[in-house]
Amino acid sequence: MKTVGVLALQGSFREHLRQLAKLDGILPCPVKTTRDLAQVDGIILPGGESTAQGKLLRDFGLLEPLRTRIQQGLPIWGTCAGLILLAKRITDHEPAHLGVMDITVRRNAYGGQLDSFSTSTVLPAVSPEPLPLVFIRAPWIESIGENVEPLAVQDGRIIAAKERHMIATSFHPELTDDPRFHAYFVGQIA
Numbered sequence: 001m002k003t004v005g006v007l008a009l010q011g012s013f014r015e016h017l018r019q020l021a022k023l024d025g026i027l028p029c030p031v032k033t034t035r036d037l038a039q040v041d042g043i044i045l046p047g048g049e050s051t052a053q054g055k056l057l058r059d060f061g062l063l064e065p066l067r068t069r070i071q072q073g074l075p076i077w078g079t080c081a082g083l084i085l086l087a088k089r090i091t092d093h094e095p096a097h098l099g100v101m102d103i104t105v106r107r108n109a110y111g112g113q114l115d116s117f118s119t120s121t122v123l124p125a126v127s128p129e130p131l132p133l134v135f136i137r138a139p140w141i142e143s144i145g146e147n148v149e150p151l152a153v154q155d156g157r158i159i160a161a162k163e164r165h166m167i168a169t170s171f172h173p174e175l176t177d178d179p180r181f182h183a184y185f186v187g188q189i190a
């Protein structure tokens with residue numbers, strides 16, 4: 001049994017827990033404290049609002065312990081706001097939060113009419129069949145470091161990437177009924 005945490009301070013954590021509950025051999029675990037964090041074999045950072053989540057991580061004393069565990073190799077996947085928390089660089093001189101993944105992200109990158117939208121695409125690492133993609137005031141990945149592998153590109157923009165044990169997606173697999181991305185992530189946990 002693998003214990004898979006979901007940071008449960010703000011945002012779409014219930015939806016992630018619901019998706020994890022569909023998978024065999026997985027114990028989903030909401031993470032609000034350092035004690036919760038100590039139990040998990042992998043963790044998901046949900047979508048929501050990255051500034052609020054960054055502040056809550058600091059207020060709950062979780063920012064440093066979480067960063068330490070990631071640096072020690074804890075498998076982690078950030079969706080949307082979670083991607084922003086992982087990034088080493090945010091455009092427009094915004095300070096980083098966890099700052100562990102060698103990517104530059106642009107917040108709210110799809111302005112105006114494309115603010116929120118759904119589409120689908122094939123992510124070869126995840127499945128040969130197209131995956132539904134939901135974007136909500138989503139960031140995109142503006143540039144990546146040399147050890148980062150793009151997992152999906154949409155209209156010339158990187159929307160999913162992987163660096164060793166860290167995965168980041170602009171979109172929200174937790175807001176669909178499709179658990180394939182969750183299955184892919186838990187498959188990365190040893």
Ligand code: GLN
Binds near residue numbers: 049082139
């Ligand atoms: N726009 C949000 C932010 O910048 C992210 C949106 C989301 O997680 N759906 O934090």
